[in-house]
Amino acid sequence: MKKSKLINVAVVLAITGLMPLVGSAAFASGSSGTAAVANGVLVGTVNGISFIDQDITVVPSQTSANSTTPTAVPNGIDIAGTCYATYSCMWVSANQVGGQGQFQGTNGWWGVWAQSQCTGSNAAPDSGGTWNDCASSLEDGQAISQTFYKNINYAGSSIQLTSGQYQEELTTTSGGNLNDAISSNQAS
Amino acid sequence: MREARNFRSHIFRAVTFVAVALSVLAMWPTVGAQAISKDNSKLPTEIASYAESLSGITAISNAEQILVSRCMARQGQIFYEELLRNDQISPLFSPPEPGSLAQRRKDGYGYYSVVIGEPTQGKASKEDSYIRGLSKAEQTNYERAMFGNPNDKVLTHLIDGSSVYTNSGGCFGIAYDEIFGSIENLVWSFNDLIPAINQISTLVSTKTPYAKALTAYGKCMVRRGYRVNSPEGARLYADNFYASHNINLATRAREVKVAVADYQCGASAHLNTSFETSIKSVWSVIPRHFKRELEIISTERGRAETISMSIVDGVTK
Numbered sequence: 356m357k358k359s360k361l362i363n364v365a366v367v368l369a370i371t372g373l374m375p376l377v378g379s380a381a382f383a384s385g386s387s388g389t390a391a392v393a394n395g396v397l398v399g400t401v402n403g404i405s406f407i408d409q410d411i412t413v414v415p416s417q418t419s420a421n422s423t424t425p426t427a428v429p430n431g432i433d434i435a436g437t438c439y440a441t442y443s444c445m446w447v448s449a450n451q452v453g454g455q456g457q458f459q460g461t462n463g464w465w466g467v468w469a470q471s472q473c474t475g476s477n478a479a480p481d482s483g484g485t486w487n488d489c490a491s492s493l494e495d496g497q498a499i500s501q502t503f504y505k506n507i508n509y510a511g512s513s514i515q516l517t518s519g520q521y522q523e524e525l526t527t528t529s530g531g532n533l534n535d536a537i538s539s540n541q542a543s
Numbered sequence: 544m545r546e547a548r549n550f551r552s553h554i555f556r557a558v559t560f561v562a563v564a565l566s567v568l569a570m571w572p573t574v575g576a577q578a579i580s581k582d583n584s585k586l587p588t589e590i591a592s593y594a595e596s597l598s599g600i601t602a603i604s605n606a607e608q609i610l611v612s613r614c615m616a617r618q619g620q621i622f623y624e625e626l627l628r629n630d631q632i633s634p635l636f637s638p639p640e641p642g643s644l645a646q647r648r649k650d651g652y653g654y655y656s657v658v659i660g661e662p663t664q665g666k667a668s669k670e671d672s673y674i675r676g677l678s679k680a681e682q683t684n685y686e687r688a689m690f691g692n693p694n695d696k697v698l699t700h701l702i703d704g705s706s707v708y709t710n711s712g713g714c715f716g717i718a719y720d721e722i723f724g725s726i727e728n729l730v731w732s733f734n735d736l737i738p739a740i741n742q743i744s745t746l747v748s749t750k751t752p753y754a755k756a757l758t759a760y761g762k763c764m765v766r767r768g769y770r771v772n773s774p775e776g777a778r779l780y781a782d783n784f785y786a787s788h789n790i791n792l793a794t795r796a797r798e799v800k801v802a803v804a805d806y807q808c809g810a811s812a813h814l815n816t817s818f819e820t821s822i823k824s825v826w827s828v829i830p831r832h833f834k835r836e837l838e839i840i841s842t843e844r845g846r847a848e849t850i851s852m853s854i855v856d857g858v859t860k
Contacts, residue, residue, distance in 0.1 A: 441668065441670050441671045441674055459668065459671065460668075462661065463657035463658075463660075463661050464657050464658045464661045464785075466658065466661075466785070467661050479786075481783065481786030482786075483786070487786070488786070496690075498607075498608065498611065498622075498624075498625065498670065498689070498715075499604065499625065500604065500733070505779070505782075506654075506778055506779060506782040507652075507654045507657055507658060507782050507785060508652060508653045508654050508657040510652065510778050510782070511775060511778055511779060511782070512775075513737055514705075514737060515733060515734055515736070515737055516707065516734075517709075517729070517733050517734075518607070518690075518715050519689075519690045519709060519710035519713070519715045519716075520707050520708060520709045520710070520734075521707070521708050522705070522706075522707050522708070523706075523708065527703075527704055527705045528703065528705045528738075538782065539657075543600060543604070
């Protein structure tokens with residue numbers, strides 16, 4: 356039921372033009388993000404968003420210091436509308452509808468992943484066209500459990516999913532309303 | 544689709560003070576699988592200890608991997624199991640507690656470091672590379688072997704009133720049956736931990752010494768220029784600095800100031816010690832139905848950890 360429903364959704368979105376070119380909508384950051392080592396200048400851009408550091412040298416492409424599973428491979432929208440095996444997925448709307456993103460491993464800030472549908476009523480005002488504070492439904496398709504957090508760096512209210520679980524809506528959780536509020540996830 | 548029996552009561556829908564839970568978890572020691580306490584008044588702390596138990600979390604995760612690997616092999620599929628060590632994982636709840644004032648002065652809550660260092664793309668796992676090499680039809684078969692038919696899913700209500708779907712088929716379904724006994728037990732053991740701790744924390748934060756400490760903390764933070772009434776509020780306040788993608792050293796400096804004020808106000812208000820005092824008496828105000836739920840969570844989690852450790856030991860010995 357889930358798969359056929361999502362395929363239909365994908366078709367509808369593609370027809371209506373809401374879904375941009377396959378593979379470019381959800382985690383376009385994988386292709387459009389750039390990074391460079393710098394000292395006191397622009398150190399990186401992700402989908403047009405500049406990371407400015409004023410006086411330190413950083414290497415933005417390094418794995419997060421807190422990452423326990425450095426295998427994050429955001430690689431674009433799933434054209435079949437399913438949560439591809441070995442990935443966890445998030446959707447812009449409840450009931451696994453709307454723009455879909457997928458990821459692996461531990462990720463300390465979802466703001467690095469662009470999603471064109473994360474604007475207006477689809478996301479929190481601070482989402483800025485990224486998955487930060489945008490997801491409305493979640494699925495853990497990975498062979499490992501996930502904890503999803505409200506704040507950057509695995510902090511704040513959270514919910515857990517284990518392999519093969521999904522949550523159709525995030526408005527009613529013990530951590531309060533986590534709809535359009537998730538900012539990081541941790542594999543464990 | 545089946546719906547698990549609804550004897551889970553939907554309690555405490557009010558917004559909870561999650562930060563309190565995180566504070567609690569930071570204080571409790573890491574422990575292994577535990578027997579059910581004879582003294583039920585200790586259940587609140589035991590529930591939290593399960594979430595902090597690295598050996599327990601590791602055992603369950605590894606047991607799942609072992610059982611799924613065996614099952615997939617029986618079906619002619621290759622599964623690259625990922626067995627973890629305790630030092631490779633984090634507690635189910637892992638607040639980025641810097642642990643010292645010096646660390647907070649240096650890196651705040653660690654937000655800046657994560658934001659600036661977060662990779663947009665990482666390295667593919669062995670499992671992922673393998674599946675990517677399969678044809679579309681083979682991928683579908685693989686996914687079916689792993690999770691079963693998409694219609695084989697169970698809807699289970701959590702104790703906080705939210706709900707979760709679990710694919711009950713495939714090799715993971717078999718593994719869950721062996722480790723937990725049922726999908727409902729899986730949900731009790733795994734998904735209900737956070738809601739349970741949140742609800743305990745809510746009770747601890749009401750009409751206890753800890754509640755008074757929180758009030759003192761809030762006043763202290765106001766004096767420092769921040770209108771937040773809990774450590775969770777302080778963290779969220781700092782988190783929002785990065786929301787507009789103003790990622791620079793000025794933002795980090797603001798984060799550090801909040802984190803330092805949070806630390807110092809928490810210390811001056813004696814948040815940790817007052818929580819320890821309050822948690823000891825919280826059992827007396829826990830509603831009967833919630834007590835029963837805590838007993839079930841503790842029972843099922845303890846059993847799952849014991850079974851998992853047995854499975855893992857059978858492989859490693």
